[in-house]
Amino acid sequence: MFAVHMDQPRSPRAFVQVIDILGDDREVALPGRVEVRQRPMRSIWLRPLDMFTSHVVKSQDQVRIFGEGVRRRNIFDPMLLPKPARIAKGSDPALGGNPGASEDHDIADVVHLAHEAQEGRKTQLMTSIGIIGSAGRMGHALETAAAEAGVSIAGGIDKGGDPIALAKIVDVLLDFSSPSALVGNLGAAVAAGKAILVGTTGLEDHHHQAIDDAARHVAVLQTGNTSLGITLLARLVKEAATRLGEDWDIEIVESHHRMKVDAPSGTAKMLGEMAAAGRGIDLASHSERGRDGLTGAREKGAIGFASLRAGTIAGDHSVLFATENERITLSHHAENRSIFARGAIRAATWLARQPAGRYTMDQVIGI
Secondary structure (H helix, E strand, O other): OEEEEOOOOOOOOHHHHHHHHHOOOOOOOOOOOOOOOOOOOOOOOOOHHHHHOHHHHHHHHEEEEOOOOOOHHHHHOOOOOOOOOOOOOOOOOOOOOOOOOOOOOOOOOOHHHHHHHHHHHHHHHHOEEEEEOOOOHHHHHHHHHHHHHOOEEEEEEOOOOOHHHHHHOOOEEEEOOOHHHHHHHHHHHHHHOOEEEEOOOOOOHHHHHHHHHHOOOOEEEEOOOOOHHHHHHHHHHHHHHHHOOOOOEEEEEEEEOOOOOOOOOHHHHHHHHHHHHHHOOOOOOOEEOOOOOOOOOOOOOOEEEEEEEOOOOOEEEEEEEEEOOEEEEEEEEEOOOHHHHHHHHHHHHHHOOOOOEEEOHHHHHOO
16 A cells, blocks of 8 residues: 655646556556446546635545555545536537537546445445444344444443543444433533434433434434334335324334333334324324223324233334224334344444434435
8 A cells, every 4th residue: 555645736637647657558447347438538627616626626635545456446436526517418428518628538437437336335334333332232233233234333331331432432323222321422422523323212302302402513313213114114104194084093013022121112102203293293192002991982083002022022013004994004023133233333324424413214214
């Protein structure tokens, strides 16, 4: 590995400098299939205003070239050349709509071939994660999922650990600890200026207020479930509740392992909130829980909850819509915690790139 410093020239010619490093007679392994009409060029000519843009300055500063041999294509990764404003029909895409291109040297678009596709993967590989609650079941699942994804776990703490020290050495925190520790963990994230994903369940109103306060300073994603499937289920529940009238009763049934300490589950509450949002009502004043004894008839428009605890169930959730003579059931069944861990790792790498604000899993998967 060696570094090459490229002094800023009077006109932007970053690409020709890189080609000269490799030599005119040496073949460059390009990232992907390249058609004959798409070829590297010997110079770049840009419009005057483009000469001062950040990506041009970056490419003219310093480029680290890894593996001169087989991995020589990495030389293209640090540089993203400006794309043409438009592509003229029947013409070379490299020249379409760019009046500043030189006559005999096309502005090749080959450097864009792998850049955008690889950018997300590179960011994920470069993101360092800290786990709060690392000794628990979810903590172990997160470590396994991170290793499978090639993501760095920089450290972890459990009860009694120092979240501030952990926050200082990572890009993003994953909090799967307990509600009582949440406020301190949010404070550590804010103090260090680091993003935090809150997967802790059993939260109350004052916890959500603390999350809102922290989100004014750092990126915060709070969710009752990091499964990508559950995220989609929640959207479907809201859609169904929006389109079905009050004559359709809504019941949410969740099942978990015998060690779970809160009920209903955070996921069940989230599904209830989505159903309530679809109906345009407040969940707190329209939910029925813990039915026992002579409860009377079901309230019209209520959203009911039922919780089961047994064995080693990772998590089952069903939302029942029922009316006269017909029923619709939307369900999700988790086989093990790995699905939550994989979703959390994906969400964490996404969250690390976001500005301050409160985010949801919907935004992670783009729905």
